[in-house]
Amino acid sequence: MTEIAVQPQPVSRRDFLKIAWAILGGAAALEAGGVFLAYLQPRLVEGEFGSIITAGLVDDFPPNSVTHIPNGRFYVVRIGDGGFLAVHHRCTHLGCTVPWDQTAQKFICPCHNSQFDQKGVVENPPAPRPLDLFELIIEEGEIKVDTGKILQRQTYETAQVVYP
Amino acid sequence: MDEQTPQPEPSIFQRMRKKLVPEGIPSDDRGRIRMVVGSLILHIHPSKVEVSSLKWTYTWGLGGLSALLMTILGLTGIILLNNYTPAAPQAYFDILELNSNIWFGELIRNLHHWSANLLIVVTVLHLIRVFATGAYRPPRELNWLIGVAMLLLVLGANFTGYLLPWDQLAFWAITVGTSIISYIPLIGGWFSNLILGGPEVGANTLLNFYSMHISFIPLAIFGLMSYHFWRVRKDGGLTRPKSANQIEDSKVERVTTIPHLVHRELIFALGWTAALLLFSMFVPAPLEGIANPALSPNPAKAPWYFMGLQELLLHFHPLVGAIVIPGLLVTGIFLLPFFDLHLDSVGVYFRSHRGRALTLLSSGIALIATPIWVLLDEFVLDWTGWLSSWNTLLSNGLVPLAVVTLPLVLLDGWITKKYDANTEERVLFVATFIFTAFLVLTVIGIFFRGPGMSLYLPWNMPVVTH
Numbered sequence: 001m002t003e004i005a006v007q008p009q010p011v012s013r014r015d016f017l018k019i020a021w022a023i024l025g026g027a028a029a030l031e032a033g034g035v036f037l038a039y040l041q042p043r044l045v046e047g048e049f050g051s052i053i054t055a056g057l058v059d060d061f062p063p064n065s066v067t068h069i070p071n072g073r074f075y076v077v078r079i080g081d082g083g084f085l086a087v088h089h090r091c092t093h094l095g096c097t098v099p100w101d102q103t104a105q106k107f108i109c110p111c112h113n114s115q116f117d118q119k120g121v122v123e124n125p126p127a128p129r130p131l132d133l134f135e136l137i138i139e140e141g142e143i144k145v146d147t148g149k150i151l152q153r154q155t156y157e158t159a160q161v162v163y164p
Numbered sequence: 165m166d167e168q169t170p171q172p173e174p175s176i177f178q179r180m181r182k183k184l185v186p187e188g189i190p191s192d193d194r195g196r197i198r199m200v201v202g203s204l205i206l207h208i209h210p211s212k213v214e215v216s217s218l219k220w221t222y223t224w225g226l227g228g229l230s231a232l233l234m235t236i237l238g239l240t241g242i243i244l245l246n247n248y249t250p251a252a253p254q255a256y257f258d259i260l261e262l263n264s265n266i267w268f269g270e271l272i273r274n275l276h277h278w279s280a281n282l283l284i285v286v287t288v289l290h291l292i293r294v295f296a297t298g299a300y301r302p303p304r305e306l307n308w309l310i311g312v313a314m315l316l317l318v319l320g321a322n323f324t325g326y327l328l329p330w331d332q333l334a335f336w337a338i339t340v341g342t343s344i345i346s347y348i349p350l351i352g353g354w355f356s357n358l359i360l361g362g363p364e365v366g367a368n369t370l371l372n373f374y375s376m377h378i379s380f381i382p383l384a385i386f387g388l389m390s391y392h393f394w395r396v397r398k399d400g401g402l403t404r405p406k407s408a409n410q411i412e413d414s415k416v417e418r419v420t421t422i423p424h425l426v427h428r429e430l431i432f433a434l435g436w437t438a439a440l441l442l443f444s445m446f447v448p449a450p451l452e453g454i455a456n457p458a459l460s461p462n463p464a465k466a467p468w469y470f471m472g473l474q475e476l477l478l479h480f481h482p483l484v485g486a487i488v489i490p491g492l493l494v495t496g497i498f499l500l501p502f503f504d505l506h507l508d509s510v511g512v513y514f515r516s517h518r519g520r521a522l523t524l525l526s527s528g529i530a531l532i533a534t535p536i537w538v539l540l541d542e543f544v545l546d547w548t549g550w551l552s553s554w555n556t557l558l559s560n561g562l563v564p565l566a567v568v569t570l571p572l573v574l575l576d577g578w579i580t581k582k583y584d585a586n587t588e589e590r591v592l593f594v595a596t597f598i599f600t601a602f603l604v605l606t607v608i609g610i611f612f613r614g615p616g617m618s619l620y621l622p623w624n625m626p627v628v629t630h
Contacts, residue, residue, distance in 0.1 A: 110462035
């Protein structure tokens, strides 16, 4: 029985070129895809939704109140102990704008009847998670809300509340 | 020597006329065949067609009607561009202007609107016809895939067009519709942001949708349509109708395309164009108040063709209702021709006598069971309450999905055992069941859902104020 010595086969010129073409072609396709996606990234307009919006002075908001700031797409919620939350007015189910029902003391969505308490926690599905928050900063007695970043949450925690 | 009278040279106009104006339809078959072969547009057809495939009640002309509607949509769409600015809120004022101040503006818009809505109905019926006659079987699988891809593009064209009037109807239908995207696992949020051009429907969304609506989607449909027509020829033309009693093919008899097919097409196209024009003269396309992002109307409904999906969302966790179930359905439709392979019954509506009975049985059960399940889920079943310690994806998603799938699996087993149904009959049975159920859900969503998306009888529907 003759044994064929298995020698490491050097890559032939043809194979090398094939692989090189594949790699270069793949890289070019990825680059083109990247350019395409980067080009399509959302454009932001200064001073509109997406920027930092001044909602008012701390004293404008009495404790246990809910105030709609329509151009910022959020509610300034001041809970009973004086702490603040900036609650996104968009239902976490399918994106309808959720009005605050003063008599029921709840957010009730007109689209699929999701209900949320004052802090935005789900009281009635189909909404899968509490209303989203925005970052709220208190500077020299002014309430400022950064609408550029939507903070999703699974539950309500006291750490979410901002105190003056 | 007699001088021959010289023939007068044809004038430049006579020569142009000879080249540009067709000389009329030849009176002999050979000339007519040559005319089809030599023409760019007529060459879509073979020069001769089988008499049996001309049978009106076999195809119902649904493919041709889709092509006619695409043509009307293209033409009306192009001229609508001249009076439309894809910017918020100008878009809405442009539509008002179109309706009140521009000659025939409202008629053109109505024609575009109603043709687009009819196109969805017609393409779905076309798909059902091809499914019911088994016309997607080898070698026609690829054309089925192209057709389903075009159906999805038609839905995309309708959906992107829905936003363009920038009224309350458009704004909230698109808000509800695109929120579904954010439930795609992992990439949902990023992808929704990309499509909307921001975190919510706004001016960027309008521009994105407009660009898709007038460039990518129509180009893609045009390309696929051409491919679809070409493949019909390559796959040997239309399938031939057969009755359920007849297993052997009848004798093949061919007639010339001119006039037998072309005349039928012309009459059909003229009839439908006239009907659409009349309808558009009397029934205006809906237009509500200008889009107001701060005020969701109650109820906020998706476009009517997505109401079946929205109804699913009322019963299932969004990931299951909006992604898993529709994803499985579309995948299933794509794969149909690859596990329904019996060839003898191609051209027989519903495969066989037994197939017809099973189709009736299946749609009958689905017709009764679906409303009962909707009522049960609305008033009795409380998955999230009963399984309150479970993740809602399980308790409100996968568990109810398993519960509604189980009866279908049992029914499938039952017909296999009792009627000894073969694969093609089981495919027919299951697909009919799912389709009927989806249709019932769509009807419930459109006509039986009122404020707060509660169930009402259509004649007791509270008046909605916007």
